[in-house]
Amino acid sequence: MALVAGEAGIGKSSLVRAFAAARRGLWLGACDPLVTPRPLGPWHDIARQAGGALAEALAAHEPPLDALLDALERPGPPRVVVLEDLHWADAASLDLLILLARRIERLRALLVLTYRDDEAPGHPLHATLAALPRDAVRRVLLPPLSRECVAEQAARSGRDPAAVYDLTGGNPLLVTEALNEEPAGAVHHLILTRLERLQAPARDLAELAAVMQRLDVAGDGPEPALVDRCVAAGVLVAAGDGAGFRHELLRRAVEDALPPGRRRALHLRAVRRLEARPAVDPARLAHHARLSQDEELLRRYSLSAAESAAAQGAHREAAAHYRALVDLGAGAEVLEAYAFQAYLAGLSAEAVDARRRAAEQRRAAGDWERAGANERWLSRLAWWSGDTALARRAVAAAVETLGQGPPGRELAMALSTRAQLHMLAHEVEPAVEWGTRAAELAERLGDGETAVHAAINVTTARLVRGDPDASGELVRLHERAAAAGLVDHAARALVNRACTELWIGDDLAATLAAIAAALAYADRHDLDGYRQYLLGVRAAVRVEAGDWAGALADADESLAYPARGGVGPLPAYVARGRVQSARGEPEAEATLDLALREALATEELQRIGPVAIVRAEHWLYLGEPGRAAAEARRGLELAVSVGHRRYTRELAFRLSRATGAPSDVDWRAAAEGFGRGGRLLARVHALALGDAAAAGAALAALDALGARQAAGWLRADLRRRGVRGVPRGPRPATAANAAGLTGRQAEVLRLLADGCSNAEIAAALTLSEKTVQHHVSAILAKLSAASRTQAAATARRLGLV
Structure with missing residues (x-):
């Protein structure tokens, strides 16, 4: 993959045209500067040139990945695929690019991507570029012409x-x-x-x-x-x-x-x-039509564009087109379609009001069944938005509304949604009870969709309770839902399995495999809400496993999505805050305050527990054991009340560290068990309780991660305990290059972060501009940065400048 980057007018298209002029069989796709981008626009361009199965898949609104892979795996000369102006691409096109990039090394193809590297930090292209496989990418950064x-x-x-x-x-x-x-x-x-x-x-x-x-x-x-x-x-x-x-x-x-x-x-x-x-x-x-401000044309073509985008799985673009209609005062049917596409795109917060208005319109028209259905959907959207109290009120209202008529499909789904909320709150028995009621009603009605929805809730509750067969059953329910075209339910089965494995298990490799399966499905079906959440969950797992570079890349990608509050971005905040705290970065407290606010609104242990653990660690590192104890107690009370053994154990351990109470942890056995499961940080905490040799191993692990603040606290704690021979910390030069930069690259990075051009860096360090450009490319790769601006921001966050 060749990434051709630079500002507008720098010559990206000219370079690509010159490269393409001597090559036959090139496929070219372009992105256009539309208010709402064409769904899969550049890939439609390529399909017209490629023909065959790829053109058929896109024409039928089917996922085009398999057809595209087949086209690029054929024997013969390597295929050159050019995607121009990716800064204007739609979300579905970027998702397809990521899927293709992850398989690029087996393909007979070169992907040439052009984009402007001066887009705003929150632009979705940054998350896409961060997700590309480093080993398969070469960056071609085009500088301005020299004065000469x-x-x-x-x-x-x-x-x-x-x-x-x-x-x-x-x-x-x-x-x-x-x-x-x-x-x-x-x-x-x-x-x-x-x-x-x-x-x-x-x-x-x-x-x-x-x-x-x-x-x-x-x-x-x-x-x-x-x-x-x-x-x-x-x-x-x-x-x-x-x-x-x-x-x-x-x-x-x-x-x-x-x-x-x-x-x-x-x-x-x-x-x-x-x-x-x-x-x-x-x-x-x-x-x-939108820019002409002709309302009649806007209504006509926004609706057709929304329906077309939805059919292609471009949920974010579909929501944008429906949003234009909502702004004109749409009826209940459009409000419902908009809310559903926004939900699939991970934009639940903005769909809450649409569902509320749709429910009011249906109720005013005397359509109690659809009013109740909207209240049930309001519950789901409120939960994703982080407002569990509203979610519980809305589903209770839905059950009451739908109970006014004969038992039907919508009542069964409302009962199942109530089971879902109990399951998410770790209230196992009510989850099984309500889910069983929903499943029985769905079976009587012949409603396969609700039956699957309820079965996923009940089976997840069984997995939380420790049923060894429940994990495999969730996979079978996923396959059943996927075969029926129930994309949302199929995704939820895999997401529930992955996240519950994280809550109850100690084998991080198995958890990562479950997350990978769920992410792959969410990728294929453009489910941004699930994808944002899963990236954050994987970031948290990678922090625990000691892969902090991978964790921060996942967290950055998760937080590049539009949703900034609610359940979706919360795991990414926790993962980022934990690394920031351990490394002593000044942004840690603000990140963890944001995580706490979002977690408390959910009223759920699976959100509050991880935040309480990380915040207790944070205040312990800062030498404030009283505040650390308060954070641990906050989560511990909830963990005990719902009977969650894992969080009870972890929060009780942190409370003992904060209060100085004796710990009954067998540090040798714990360290050995955590090591087998790949839980590096848990192993470090266990080793820190041991003798000088064990504590030295814990310090070495923290130093290797660049966890200066965590290591500093542990050194001070060991000295207070009278442990002799505590190893000194790494030299400043070593710590400054924790990202793997050479000494010369560190010098280039400092000047780059000061805003110097390649020419100015070359003059300051007595190097050629070409050498500086090579150093800059290496720095971008090592910091997983898509641009100089992003590299400078990352360097400041890591304390490298």
């Missing part, structure tokens, strides 16, 4: 080299445009000056091209001649049967200069123009 190059070009045009460089910053596109224009001025004025020189009909066509991104022209009318005038004037460039702007920067300059009324009128013309064509992607029509 710009001076040479300016001299040929008789222009002032310093003025041209100051005007353009060495951006190749802007240099080209500046040198083609006579009077010097602001760069965005260059294209506008050329536009003004055109006569009205040609200028009108160029402005239409600006809002449509690309203008297709056919026939023998006046348009071909007008396009020729635009090309001759340097406003547009020819592209196939039409024309467009040489670069997005130039197109944006024209579009931004349009008066609001004129821009709306052009978008309306774009809709009418596209309506006359066959098989136009509804996302394009919805884009222009």
